[in-house]
Amino acid sequence: MRIAMIGTGYVGLVTGACFSEFGVDVCCVDKDAGKIQRLKAGEIPIFEPGLDQLVEGNVKAGRLSFTTDLREGMAGADAVFIAVGTPSRRGDGHADLSYVYAAAREIADTMDGYTVVVTKSTVPVGTGREVEAIIRERRPDARFDVCSNPEFLREGAAINDFMRPDRVVIGCESERAQEVMRGLYRPLYLIETPIVFTSLETSEMIKYAANTFLATKITFINEIADLCEKVGADVHDVARGIGLDGRIGRKFLHPGPGYGGSCFPKDTLALVKTAQDYGAPLRIIETVVDVNDRRKQAMADRIVAACGGSVAGKTVAVLGLTFKPNTDDMRDSPALDIVPALLAAGATVRAYDPEGMDEAAKLMDGIEYGQSAYEAMDGADAVAIVTEWNEFRALDLARMKKLLKAPVVVDLRNVYDPKDMRAAGFEYTCVGRGTDRPARAASEAAQ
Structure with missing residues (x-):
């Protein structure tokens, strides 16, 4: 399987590296050219125990790559993950979803063939529906499904949290999309990790709750x-x-x-x-x-x-x-x-x-x-x-x-x-x- 990961911050980089360790072909995409150059040179922009070795090993194995070109990253991808920041919005405390919605627009303009669009960023209830609406408005003919897959990574223990999680939560209402997500997380079935499928809204609420x-x-x-x-x-x-x-x-x-x-x-x-x-x-x-x-x-x-x-x-x-x-x-x-x-x-x-x-x-x-x-x-x-x-x-x-x-x-x-x-x-x-x-x-x- 192949996925694109939009955002190489804490969540995107850890998630992408861990998926590549599962054998998935992962391309991490970021607009920050300097960050992408550093990652290609083997420099890890955050400190997380074990992440440098994980990235190095999977880059050498050819399963993990980095680019600033979304079209390159999404070429042949079964799914594209949105893992951009959602900081508190200045002034009112709401989550700033501008990066999420910008990613949705770029995905709409780039996708070619059926794609599962996954919100990995922590987003308020209703964001997945809005992402779906944005893509549908720009590409009425597009074949896609939107899923919510919140992260539960503790900084300092993120790799173990991904590899041996308490549970995986997936907000997904299409059988086809569910099969794609099951395929990505198949290695966790072997250790009997609970995989919880819910609606988009329920998945988003689980993360905040x-x-x-x-x-x-x-x-x-x-x-x-x-x-x-x-x-x-x-x-x-x-x-x-x-x-x-x-x-x-x-x-x-x-x-x-x-x-x-x-x-x-x-x-x-x-x-x-x-x-x-x-x-x-x-x-x-x-x-x-x-x-x-x-x-x-x-x-x-x-x-x-x-x-x-x-x-x-x-x-x-x-x-x-x-x-x-x-x-x-x-x-x-x-x-x-x-x-x-x-x-x-x-x-x-x-x-x-x-x-x-x-x-x-x-x-x-x-x-x-x-x-x-x-x-x-x-x-x-x-x-x-x-x-x-x-x-x-x-x-x-x-x-x-x-x-x-x-x-x-x-x-x-x-x-x-x-x-x-x-x-x-x-x-x-x-x-x-x-x-x-x-x-x-x-x-x-x-x-």
Whole structure:
């Protein structure tokens, strides 16, 4: 089989490379000539563990190619995937579908023979029908079907997520198109992956419902963490206690500075806007968006409080800038709120991230950078762990204490044990672990 993949961003490149690993002939198309040249030269524009080897191997095998010419990419293709960006639209929060609709028009002008047009981008309900209408208007004689095939890739684990997914969702109402999609995903039948066929609208809704539910779990445990600090409970024990309930599950119950990344922030906002447009507002998700936005600022305040109430004239070492480990993605990272707030409060920020510093430099001014965690901490008045990269999990505590001007550690990811840190002589602040504080509030209120 042969497919064209429009867009060589995170979703398009990972999906195209993984399909080629399945034995499919994949041509990735992008208007950015510079990006295509770099890909042809073997340069991967994003950091995703294992992606460079996957691309290299399939290019050498002749199953994966890159071009700026859509006609070349679609020649002989059984399906063409739209994997372009759908960022939040400036001003109103709706998903910006201009790139999707532009791709649809170009597909209409280029297709030759029956083609399955697949929306891989995350798009609001109704987008697939609009793509169909655009193509039909430009090419009334065209033979095609439109499918929705949302991605469920976690940055940092995307290749495994594609190769061994929990499920594959396909919104597809034509038997012919279903056969094409079954053929593309046939390797997953061998490992008994559930393949869920639905309508276009249902498939589009599944993607948004999944992401907003996960964002809600994160926000829920973050608010529980705040309460745990007040009452003297440990949020990790709470999360384990409720997560062992099969109806709740253990994942996405780790407290921190709030969710970020390329999906949750824009998808929660887009679903809220869609629900408002249809007169069925989602009050829970509206609250999730608001609480998450406020939490990032609250984390900056927590760092200031740990420094005695002021960071003016002080140096704060920030470990981790990306929204999560194993990626260079800075989109909606908590660091984008925390670092500017520290700078505005008069701090000097010296940061280190294993993969994200180049991207961070494009988005934030006034930051100093270290070439290691220890270099970032040298002479600092405090250190804040913002992203839980593995190399931050076993830092030399004795060396840290010698490097820091003051032994202040603010651990926003709860990487370390509070008792160990305090025994090592650190003034340690974490999230949601109040077990070493007397829970007096309830008893005092009862008196």
